[in-house]
Amino acid sequence: MSSQRTPRPTMTMVYDGQCPMCRRFVRLQRLRRDVGELELVDARQESAARRELSERGIDLDEGFALRIGEQWVHGGEALHRLALMSTGSGLFNRTMARLFASPRRTARLYPWLCRGRSILLRLLGRGPIDNLRRR
Template structure:
């Protein structure tokens, strides 16, 4: 049985946007749906009510399970095999490790916030 993956990210964040594009085009993950959270506000509000805040990290819905933040990135990176992008290969190798993901993920969240603030874009989606 094939898993179904929905990866939800902040489309205004340049880093998130690039990672999502790489996932969609170069990851070779089958059955993946990529959603820009800013274009899916109803879904974002529903996830926020369940405690999943896109402002604090990407969200991965894999079958019936919801992964958030570092756990979402770690889980999706573990599914990447032989990507056709050297950057995605590097990212997947770094973030396949639970320890490295927990170490580096807070830096990614800060970089996202700085990038959005420098562009005059709200970090909050709802």
């Protein structure tokens, strides 16, 4: 009998580290243990994940990105996937799990969250991430 365990899936979340709503979401999000470790990457800092997303044409000003294994999901789809992986512990996680468990509901609500984020960043005097800018 082998004692070797199967490695957990690797997940990476690329989010706006200058957005107070995004930082709070990341801090409060609790995922089930069986989904593995979640690496957090600030989209405003240079990183391999940011470069890969830019090469794929994924605009981080339109939403955060989540890599599950080798697959990237973006925006509402990423939020929906996180809701399905949530522990449901605590008011925030229960609310997020219920609110975004439906892909259709998430697709309807996510654009409003993005608009709210854009308004907040403008009020705070923070510019876009602009990860698709040509150098």
